[in-house]
Amino acid sequence: MTTLITADFVIAHDGRGHTELRDGAVLVDGDRISWVGRADAAPDADLDERIALGRSILMPGLIDLDALADVDHLALDAWSDGAAARRLDWSAEYFARRHEVLTAEERSTMRRFALTQLALHGITTFMPIASEVHSAWAETHDDLLDVARIAGELGLRTFLGPSYRSGVHVTDEDGDATIAWDDEAGRHAFDEAVRFLDTVEELGDPLVTGVLAPCRIETVRAELLEATARVSAERGALVRAHALQGLDERELLGAEDGTTPLGLLERVGLLNERLVLAHGVYLDVHPEVHGEDRGDLAKLAAAGVSIIHCPLTNQRYAFLLEKLSQYLEAGVNVALGTDSFPPDLIRGIDAGVHLAKAQHADLGRGLLAEYLDAATSGGARALHRPDLGRIAVGATADLSAFALDDVRTGAVDDPLRTLMLAGSARDARFSMVAGRAVLRDGTIPGVDLDRLRADGQRIFDRLKAAYHERDHLAATGEPLFPPVFPPFAESR
Numbered sequence: 001m002t003t004l005i006t007a008d009f010v011i012a013h014d015g016r017g018h019t020e021l022r023d024g025a026v027l028v029d030g031d032r033i034s035w036v037g038r039a040d041a042a043p044d045a046d047l048d049e050r051i052a053l054g055r056s057i058l059m060p061g062l063i064d065l066d067a068l069a070d071v072d073h074l075a076l077d078a079w080s081d082g083a084a085a086r087r088l089d090w091s092a093e094y095f096a097r098r099h100e101v102l103t104a105e106e107r108s109t110m111r112r113f114a115l116t117q118l119a120l121h122g123i124t125t126f127m128p129i130a131s132e133v134h135s136a137w138a139e140t141h142d143d144l145l146d147v148a149r150i151a152g153e154l155g156l157r158t159f160l161g162p163s164y165r166s167g168v169h170v171t172d173e174d175g176d177a178t179i180a181w182d183d184e185a186g187r188h189a190f191d192e193a194v195r196f197l198d199t200v201e202e203l204g205d206p207l208v209t210g211v212l213a214p215c216r217i218e219t220v221r222a223e224l225l226e227a228t229a230r231v232s233a234e235r236g237a238l239v240r241a242h243a244l245q246g247l248d249e250r251e252l253l254g255a256e257d258g259t260t261p262l263g264l265l266e267r268v269g270l271l272n273e274r275l276v277l278a279h280g281v282y283l284d285v286h287p288e289v290h291g292e293d294r295g296d297l298a299k300l301a302a303a304g305v306s307i308i309h310c311p312l313t314n315q316r317y318a319f320l321l322e323k324l325s326q327y328l329e330a331g332v333n334v335a336l337g338t339d340s341f342p343p344d345l346i347r348g349i350d351a352g353v354h355l356a357k358a359q360h361a362d363l364g365r366g367l368l369a370e371y372l373d374a375a376t377s378g379g380a381r382a383l384h385r386p387d388l389g390r391i392a393v394g395a396t397a398d399l400s401a402f403a404l405d406d407v408r409t410g411a412v413d414d415p416l417r418t419l420m421l422a423g424s425a426r427d428a429r430f431s432m433v434a435g436r437a438v439l440r441d442g443t444i445p446g447v448d449l450d451r452l453r454a455d456g457q458r459i460f461d462r463l464k465a466a467y468h469e470r471d472h473l474a475a476t477g478e479p480l481f482p483p484v485f486p487p488f489a490e491s492r
Contacts, residue, residue, distance in 0.1 A: 001435060003028045003049045006039045007058040007401060009415040011372070013390035018373065020415070026058065028397040031434040036391055055405035056429050057415045059372070060389050061124030061398030062345050063379025065240065065308045066278050066337025069114045069128035069147060071460045074340040076467070076481055078316050086171040087480060090133070091472035095170050095180045101134040101466040106459060108146050113456040115150050116447055119438055121343045122400040122428035125157040125379065125388060127240055129339070132163065132215065134463050137182070138189035139163045141196045148200070148208045155438040157207045157398065159238065159383060161196050164189035165215035166224055171472045179219060179252065190224050194231055207434065211238040216245070217261060218252045222268055229269035238274050238383065240308075241265070245279035246319065247288060262296055273304030276382050278337065280307035281314065286322045293326075301331035306382035309374065311352030313339040323359045324352065324367055335379040336371070344425040345375050346402065353420060368416060401430040403442075
């Protein structure tokens with residue numbers, strides 16, 4: 001299959017970095033890019049298809065390494081802190097009788113809703129996450145096999161493995177936060193994760209890669225993290241771990257293991273080039289830790305660790321990376337993630353750019369080029385896939401395009417600045433994975449979006465209702481999710 005794709009603006013790669021090509025064209029032969037240049041100089045070859053994107057910006061396929069695989073919990077848990085937030089964790093009493101909130105069929109529907117959202121927002125490669133708060137314990141082998149199946153139907157590239165843990169954050173009857181442990185369940189979940197690596201090998205699907213995905217490291221026993229490191233080394237498997245994402249994590253590990261999160265990762269053997277850290281915020285440079293560089297960034301860079309930065313979600317939960325420029329100057333590879341709904345990396349980049357301006361007190365330090373690189377080439381480096389994240393001859397044909405032709409977009413100057421300031425990932429017009437078109441004219445052929453929207457609302461309502469069962473103050477009748485304004489009441 002040979003396809004010529006043209007667009008008014010193309011973010012091409014010249015071997016050193018991204019460049020802007022106007023009135024550009026990309027020739028795709030099979031699953032690879034065979035030519036890049038001006039549209040009026042495109043090879044006069046026999047084509048199976050021409051795709052004219054017009055006033056759009058065509059860029060490397062967006063890579064989301066912390067991609068939500070459920071309907072969004074942030075809509076509920078990003079509005080309260082302290083005692084109110086602890087009501088959203090499991091109660092100690094619920095821990096003893098925990099169960100799946102959704103049936104297997106409903107969980108599959110939830111994943112289809114989430115993965116379709118990724119495709120609609122121009123994501124071509126993703127590494128999924130799901131909230132375990134609604135599960136009996138952890139993700140299973142079969143759960144992730146279902147993710148792989150749905151991703152395959154949509155045509156998305158995925159790096160995945162079931163998340164596992166040894167403990168869970170709970171709130172006791174006094175309202176205090178602690179961790180409740182179930183080591184047997186933790187070991188079983190880890191065995192499921194290793195079995196999934198075997199299954200992925202048997203599948204032999206080039207769009208599916210197995211990874212190891214321990215949950216928040218303060219909820220995973222050190223011996224399971226050590227086992228993770230051994231299996232990763234034996235199989236060359238990537239490890240995506242949630243770490244350095246909260247001061248509570250730092251306090252818990254200090255009390256439990258007498259070390260810092262970074263110290264624990266180093267001690268168990270995970271601090272190497274296969275580790276991809278979701279968040280990586282609370283390092284020594286952070287003002288709430290030491291506020292100065294004591295060597296954490298240099299240690300990450302020397303080990304080859306990649307960070308998944310989630311700028312939009314970080315701002316919504318009020319924990320901010322300090323600063324992207326410091327990480328990059330230290331030599332740390334940075335990728336991006338969305339970590340919540342919507343899976344909008346365009347809005348995420350915009351949030352990061354304007355945070356950087358504020359942090360540097362300098363409008364010239366927005367780092368837009370660096371953020372776009374993180375969403376493409378940075379993700380590819382984290383995945384050890386140099387064929388991804390770039391539009392260049394020989395690269396794999398993973399592409400995303402965003403429309404700039406809506407009158408509400410306004411005048412177009414620099415296309416990337418225009419997209420960030422006036423657009424969002426809802427402007428996704430086209431995407432391609434390994435030479436196969438996934439998104440066309442902003443839609444996914446064969447997907448009933450009206451039904452999907454109804455399914456998503458139904459699942460969300462089920463998940464929201466389940467919080468009340470886990471609430472340690474449920475008996476008081478105090479509302480968990482008060483509205484912004486009080487409900488309207490008829491005057492008397």
